[in-house]
Amino acid sequence: MVSEVMPGIYMIALPFPRRRVKSIDEIKLYVIKGKDGERDLLLDTGLNEEQYHELLKKDFEEIGLDLTKTDIFMTHMHDDHSGLLEKLKIPENKVYAVEKEAIAVNALRTDEYWRARHQRYLKEGLPMDYEEFLASHPNCAYLCSIPIDFTIVKEGDEFDIGDYHFRIILTPGHSPQHACLYDEEKKLLLSGDVVLTNAAPVLFFEEGLDNPLGEYLHSLDIVEKLDIETILPCHAEIKFDVYKRIGEMREHYEKKCQRVLGLLRDEGPMSAWHMAEYTIKDDIPRELMSLSGVSRWFFFLPTCMTLRYLTELGKIKCSPDDNGVNIYSL
Numbered sequence: 001m002v003s004e005v006m007p008g009i010y011m012i013a014l015p016f017p018r019r020r021v022k023s024i025d026e027i028k029l030y031v032i033k034g035k036d037g038e039r040d041l042l043l044d045t046g047l048n049e050e051q052y053h054e055l056l057k058k059d060f061e062e063i064g065l066d067l068t069k070t071d072i073f074m075t076h077m078h079d080d081h082s083g084l085l086e087k088l089k090i091p092e093n094k095v096y097a098v099e100k101e102a103i104a105v106n107a108l109r110t111d112e113y114w115r116a117r118h119q120r121y122l123k124e125g126l127p128m129d130y131e132e133f134l135a136s137h138p139n140c141a142y143l144c145s146i147p148i149d150f151t152i153v154k155e156g157d158e159f160d161i162g163d164y165h166f167r168i169i170l171t172p173g174h175s176p177q178h179a180c181l182y183d184e185e186k187k188l189l190l191s192g193d194v195v196l197t198n199a200a201p202v203l204f205f206e207e208g209l210d211n212p213l214g215e216y217l218h219s220l221d222i223v224e225k226l227d228i229e230t231i232l233p234c235h236a237e238i239k240f241d242v243y244k245r246i247g248e249m250r251e252h253y254e255k256k257c258q259r260v261l262g263l264l265r266d267e268g269p270m271s272a273w274h275m276a277e278y279t280i281k282d283d284i285p286r287e288l289m290s291l292s293g294v295s296r297w298f299f300f301l302p303t304c305m306t307l308r309y310l311t312e313l314g315k316i317k318c319s320p321d322d323n324g325v326n327i328y329s330l
């Protein structure tokens with residue numbers, strides 16, 4: 001489905017498989033049309049599956065987008081933003097991405113990357129073997145399976161397309177170098193996944209991203225300082241009150257921190273997985289392992305990230321037990 005959301009900017013909404021991610025049912029891509037003779041820019045790609053590629057081709061036709069005259073900007077590494085690069089990258093176009101995101105997309109195809117991720121979560125008490133880990137992890141089903149020759153860009157780099165003058169703003173946390181495009185004069189932010197109306201962005205440990213929540217909260221400060229009238233995110237509602245939502249996000253994480261501190265005080269030292277067994281009960285009366293694969297991660301990951309953040313702040317302690325599992329305590 002295509003709609004013109006700003007003069008010369010088209011939004012393409014692509015569906016997700018049912019219940020892939022809690023509360024998020026589609027990805028929104030954006031096309032910024034160049035003036036006569038200029039190249040168009042596509043922001044992000046969708047999941048790597050033929051049905052989404054077919055939908056996208058119809059949408060491209062509707063807005064007269066020609067891939068030989070279109071470059072692509074990738075906000076971040078996740079499969080819903082990078083997967084279809086496999087089909088959309090052709091010799092005639094460029095794919096712009098910041099360095100760590102580009103490296104990550106090419107690493108996502110490798111067993112080495114996923115083994116390292118598995119090891120990291122084993123340290124937080126994850127009771128899954130490698131196969132179960134791969135089958136349940138939220139970001140490994142629709143990946144780009146070929147190497148992509150990215151054109152590396154960096155913070156502050158600028159893009160002039162149509163009537164827009166964009167600058168790259170880095171907002172890490174959800175991924176190592178998550179990137180937004182900001183037009184200062186138009187007060188417009190193409191915001192990727194940094195602030196969403198219906199969910200807290202899922203935070204993951206990645207190579208070069210060891211305290212995702214700390215980085216994410218810092219990125220909220222960065223976004224808050226921008227003068228934004230129009231926000232165009234990649235999921236959920238568009239054009240919302242970004243400053244109000246940032247306040248809600250801070251409150252959300254403050255509550256998580258208080259809950260974690262309360263549990264350590266009342267129940268004593270424990271691992272992140274063990275703690276997630278408590279925090280899940282705040283939402284649903286179930287055991288963590290009784291949930292379907294991917295759902296477990298939406299309780300485990302926020303708990304991991306909150307514990308890591310509080311450790312970095314010096315508010316709690318972290319030391320490994322005899323099996324190398326991190327045990328957190330006051």
Ligand SMILES: [Zn+2]
Binds near residue numbers: 193
């Ligand atoms: Zn993402």
